[in-house]
Amino acid sequence: MASLAVKGTPSPALSFKVVAECGRSLARTSLMTLPHHTIELPAFMPVGTQGTMKGLLPQQVKDAGAGLILGNTYHLGTRPGKDNMARLGGLHKFMDWDRALLTDSGGFQMVSLLDLAEITEEGVKFRSPYDGSECLLTPEESIAIQNAIGADIMMQLDDVVNVVETDYKRFELAMHRTTRWLDRCLAANKNPATQNLFPIIQGGLFPDLRQTSLEQLTARDAPGYAIGGLSGGEDKDRFWPVVLQCTKQLPRQKPRYCMGVGVAPDLVVCCALGVDMFDCVYPTRTARFGCALVDQGQINLKHKKFNGDFRPIDEACECSTCHHYTRAYLHTLVTKEPVACHLVSVHNIAYQMKLMRRIRESIKAGGFEAFVQDFMAEYYQGKEDYPTRERGEGKKGARDEAWEEEEERRGGGGGRVERSGGGGGKVERVSGLQSGFEGLNEAGYREAVLGDFEAAEEAGRHAGFLTGFVGAPDVNPSLALARLEGLLLALPCTTDQAEGQTQWDPSPHSGTRHLTVGPVTSQWDP
Structure with missing residues (x-):
């Protein structure tokens, strides 16, 4: 069934002003004014799933400098519940927080609580992890809960698929369903004058689906946009191009939010790609x-x-x-x-x-x-396992093979980034470099955090980040990476330059590192 577009309008509950931009990347800093606070962006949002950051008082989070925090619609809708939240005057009063709030719609629980959920066009039926009872979270109910919470920014209910899945049809269904659910969310919002509603760009790691989602959702002219469905264990050569594809096309005068990102290198790189907002449970977990x-x-x-x-x-x-x-x-x-x-x-x-x-x-x-x-x-200082071209070759896991099979089945349409050279048809790829927290099994990161740190922390923390890099700065148009005096450096490059070379000049005899960045060549084009 075709979705009836519900046109958004510029929100009286949000103003956004770009303050400064980087001339060599898409990084920018800006001011976002919301009903409860003005936040300087880029900003990281601590996650207070049920109205608290675990182990912290709201005042301590404020003292740390946070102006915007995140709550979860599904969990708050379960406890204390929508009616209690409304009677209490919303989450600001409930948790004694006088700065800005953003609420996740509950869509992510389709992944994190998949064994407890059933997804249909109507919505998501959950079995409560608390008492076993069942509830149906529809787009309308998600917005009703968020209206009761009183969040400055509400997120639409989206159909979220685990990013490491390879079923194109499932992602295509989820992408179109997300648009249909957005229109239902827009129609259900009772407080458009005081609460902003952000759409969520979906489409997995497939550039064509991301493109369709971008076109459909930006047509709604929302006050801001989120990039969803990432940071779940996918390789960086698939993660960063999707972020870049989205930020290059999302409106310049509106905030851009990349959901679920919290590890420091990811924050730095995504800022370079033009992202303004981030959230993750990683710091407290x-x-x-x-x-x-x-x-x-x-x-x-x-x-x-x-x-x-x-x-x-x-x-x-x-x-x-x-x-x-x-x-x-x-x-x-x-x-x-x-x-x-x-x-x-x-x-x-x-x-x-x-x-x-x-x-x-x-x-x-x-x-x-x-x-x-x-x-x-x-x-990466002092690390002997810095990335080299040789170490990046020949490393292929089951996940890479599954993706290659899917791309071959679809005629190579999966958006893989590759570079041929040397006359022999040799392809160099960035692989094995994981992102996010929950899905970092292959990198050893999850094992390190949940298991024995003393045995696994070093290998877990560095192997996933380092092993996958190759010393070829033109592998990915979103990032130039190279070995430089044994250290990993990164610099984002824009993709609208003429073809050329990115050159690295280590100047080892001068004692100073110099970087000359020119246009990059890539076969990947969003």
Whole structure:
């Protein structure tokens, strides 16, 4: 059945102004004014699934610098429920939060609670993980719950498919259903003057489906847009081109939100690709396993080497944890005492806020390019397993093979990024580099967080990020990557330049790294 387009209008509940843009990438900084707060973008949103960040008080999240946080419609609609939320005056009053709120529609639970859900055109029938009761989450009910919550930004209910699936027809169905559900959400919104409704671009990793979704959803002229269905375990050479395809076509004067992104290199790269907003449970979830975020990635405070380390987690951090407690103290508590989750979460949220502030400041100062280089050099410093062309070759997993079979079946239409050269038809690909948190099985990241950090953390944290890179900067038009004096550096490149070469000049004798970026050549074109 064809969807009847419900035309959106410029929202009186949101104003957006671009403040500064990077001349060498799509990175930008802007101001987004919502009914409860004005937020400087790019920004990371801590996730308070049921009105709280686990282990933190709302005031502590505010003290860390967060101006916008996320709540979950499905979970809040289950507990305390839509009626109770309305009687309580909405989530702002319920959790004592006077800044901005965004609510996820509940669509992601189609993936995370798939065993408990049944998806039809009407909506999603869930079996409650709390008491086993059944409920039907329709687009209308999702908006009704979000209206009761009173979020500044509401998300449409979308049909979410696990991004690592290869069934083109399922993604095609979900993409068109998402558009139909958007029109039902727009029609159901009772508070358009005070609550913004963002559509969610879907289509998996298929560029043609993403293109159709972009055309259908931008025709609704919403106050902002989200890029959904990513950061679930897919390789970077599939993740980043989709982000770039979307940001290049989404309206410049509206905020762009990439859902589920929270690992530091992903935040930096997606900012370079023009994304303004992010969310992820990663900072607080990893804190519960004794892991603290630092510029080198993260440190596992369970490790015995911290027993006598009387430094703070990060000497440059201004959070209360780093001001008052040492690594040695935290080492005695992590995974044993609940207070450790609280203390490390305070630091991890503060780290995410500081990272985004550094990104914004570098864009405004015209130094984003240098920031990216310095950040990547620090993140991968001293690592012997830096990526090389040789290490990137010949590594093919079951997931790659499944995708190749699907692309071959569809005549190569799956949007794979590749580069031929050397006259022998040799193809170089970026593969095995995982994103997100929940689906990082192949990278070893999930094993590291949920299992034994001391045995798996180093391999898990670095293998997935490093192994897949090849030293060919033109593999992906969204990112130039290379080995430079043994360090991984990254610089986004736009795709509207004439064909040419991206050149790296390490200048090892000068002691200074120089980067010359010219046009890039790629067969991938959104």
